[in-house]
Amino acid sequence: MGKHSAKAPQQAGASEGDVRPQVQAPLPDVPRGHHAGARTHHGTAAAGVGAAPQGAGNPNAPRYSRAKGAGEYIEKRQRRGRHHVLRAVLVTLVALVVAGGAAVAAYVHHINTTITAGVDDKLRDTLVETKDPGDPFYMLLLGIDKDEERAESKDYGEDYSAYRTDTIILARVDPRDKKVTLISIPRDTLVDMGTNGKQKINAAYSFGGAAYATKIVSEFAGVDISHYAEIDMDGFAKVVDAIGGVTVDLPVAVKDPKYTGLDLPAGKQKLDGKTAALLGRARHAYDSYGGGDFYRAANQRMLIGAVITKVMKGGASTIVPTVTTLSGYVTTDMDVTSIASLASSFKGIDVEKDVYSGQCPTISKYVDSTWYEICDTTAWKKIMDRVDKGLPPYEDASQDFTAGVAGSVGVSTSTGDNSSSSSASANDAAQVSPEYTGTVLVLNGTSTAGVAGNGASTLTSAGFTATTNDAPSLQAKTTVYYNGDAQAKAAGVAKTLGLSAAPVQNDGSWDTSTDVVVVFGADWIDGSAKSADATGSTGTGGATTAGSNAVTGTN
Numbered sequence: 001m002g003k004h005s006a007k008a009p010q011q012a013g014a015s016e017g018d019v020r021p022q023v024q025a026p027l028p029d030v031p032r033g034h035h036a037g038a039r040t041h042h043g044t045a046a047a048g049v050g051a052a053p054q055g056a057g058n059p060n061a062p063r064y065s066r067a068k069g070a071g072e073y074i075e076k077r078q079r080r081g082r083h084h085v086l087r088a089v090l091v092t093l094v095a096l097v098v099a100g101g102a103a104v105a106a107y108v109h110h111i112n113t114t115i116t117a118g119v120d121d122k123l124r125d126t127l128v129e130t131k132d133p134g135d136p137f138y139m140l141l142l143g144i145d146k147d148e149e150r151a152e153s154k155d156y157g158e159d160y161s162a163y164r165t166d167t168i169i170l171a172r173v174d175p176r177d178k179k180v181t182l183i184s185i186p187r188d189t190l191v192d193m194g195t196n197g198k199q200k201i202n203a204a205y206s207f208g209g210a211a212y213a214t215k216i217v218s219e220f221a222g223v224d225i226s227h228y229a230e231i232d233m234d235g236f237a238k239v240v241d242a243i244g245g246v247t248v249d250l251p252v253a254v255k256d257p258k259y260t261g262l263d264l265p266a267g268k269q270k271l272d273g274k275t276a277a278l279l280g281r282a283r284h285a286y287d288s289y290g291g292g293d294f295y296r297a298a299n300q301r302m303l304i305g306a307v308i309t310k311v312m313k314g315g316a317s318t319i320v321p322t323v324t325t326l327s328g329y330v331t332t333d334m335d336v337t338s339i340a341s342l343a344s345s346f347k348g349i350d351v352e353k354d355v356y357s358g359q360c361p362t363i364s365k366y367v368d369s370t371w372y373e374i375c376d377t378t379a380w381k382k383i384m385d386r387v388d389k390g391l392p393p394y395e396d397a398s399q400d401f402t403a404g405v406a407g408s409v410g411v412s413t414s415t416g417d418n419s420s421s422s423s424a425s426a427n428d429a430a431q432v433s434p435e436y437t438g439t440v441l442v443l444n445g446t447s448t449a450g451v452a453g454n455g456a457s458t459l460t461s462a463g464f465t466a467t468t469n470d471a472p473s474l475q476a477k478t479t480v481y482y483n484g485d486a487q488a489k490a491a492g493v494a495k496t497l498g499l500s501a502a503p504v505q506n507d508g509s510w511d512t513s514t515d516v517v518v519v520f521g522a523d524w525i526d527g528s529a530k531s532a533d534a535t536g537s538t539g540t541g542g543a544t545t546a547g548s549n550a551v552t553g554t555n
Helices: 016-022 070-076 087-099 105-115 121-126 201-221 236-242 273-279 284-289 292-313 316-326 336-344 377-388 451-462 487-497 547-552
Strands: 137-144 165-174 179-184 190-192 198-200 227-231 246-250 254-256 262-264 267-271 355-359 362-367 370-375 439-444 465-470 479-482 516-520
Touching: 105 336, 121 201, 137 201, 165 201, 165 292, 179 292, 179 377, 190 201, 190 370, 198 201, 201 227, 236 273, 236 292, 246 273, 246 292, 254 284, 262 273, 267 273, 273 292, 284 292, 292 355, 336 451, 355 377, 439 451, 451 465, 451 487, 451 516, 479 487, 487 516
Parallel strands: 137 227, 179 355, 439 465, 439 516
Antiparallel strands: 137 165, 165 179, 190 198, 246 267, 254 262, 362 370, 479 516
């Protein structure tokens, strides 16, 4: 994968013996009294004790913490100004609006100005661009309780130095294979920050804002990070309400009367915005299982998948108002055009099959009256090697210790090293490696205007040079044809469009001036083909002219 190949992850806290004397005085944390001793999250026990560090704390900060009573907790979080919501959701919604022609110049400009506010040159310099538009890339999602109430208070203020990241998710996004991998990194993970000493990874933001947090996570994971987004799970409530709620499946009941006030039964249920946001915070509901942060992180990944699933099923009447809502809650380095181009590649994504999920393996250790998560660097490197290859993070199910207790999304364990690859064609026996260059003619053989244009946009984003036109007649099936020796390029086109049928050698029935010809047929619905059996396709469809395309001129 070139520069995205996983490097050996940073040594986050080498051995048990050298942890205690090297730990710097941490920033103030809410006491984690529910821990009963050392715990392990991949099978190895650890222990350690020490004197409390003398950190410079803010005496007033605890009254803003999540350790407050449920009544005040819920009431405070209903009075919100600007929040940051999942960029992954914005990617989907904005793209559909733009593709549908609902966005005008002023609207797009407003969203661009809003979502990129707060992204400075230091952060942009930290992000690493991919070589080609269709290459897989890593994106950092940070959850920060930096709402209007805190930002306007004398105890916190606007400056990043007063804030830590509650949620850290490293996402690998593969536009060509339509795969997204979500890897949670425990906020208490001990990392070496050089001149700032050994600290919990969530302190990186307080030392240097988004740019420094991105740098530290990049070094820790051993990958370049190309995009960034700030998230606030409180603002997430408004998004969930805007799409009419989400459905989740909870393996066990979630009872957290003291902190979030949640009392949810096990099983499938529909959640409104407030309940979904509180579920994304409910770590104490899992105290009896040990390490509530890990179960909370799994639920957060489940909620991301639930929102994406709901949005992909929604129509334009839901999308437009939701995009308007989202524009006030997201901070990202990507503008609307980039988001729309990326999202168009993910039409037809199956969240249960195309989203991979897991978390960094750690061992809990109590040092100087503070809990730390010590990274198992050997296991972490194996996970990141798999993620970087486009595989699910875990080799076997035993590594997914939150399974059966917390929620889940997609796939966490592979059944083989080729499980992540989408079917490029029905004749994989030919062992053709897809290529993502060359010229493509995209023809609309349907009665729906704009199909060829949307397909060409997706192909252009992947690296092809695409042109459009109308097919001479309506076609029943969507087919990819290749000219000459361009079979590998045709395989790349089919894979980009998510087609499972094998590309067909052009027998002269179609244009021969380009490397590949794509003909969209009546089976192409909502960005995917219901049936893509190209067997027997000769390029001769019915005699009816694709009139709607000819009239509108919008292929």
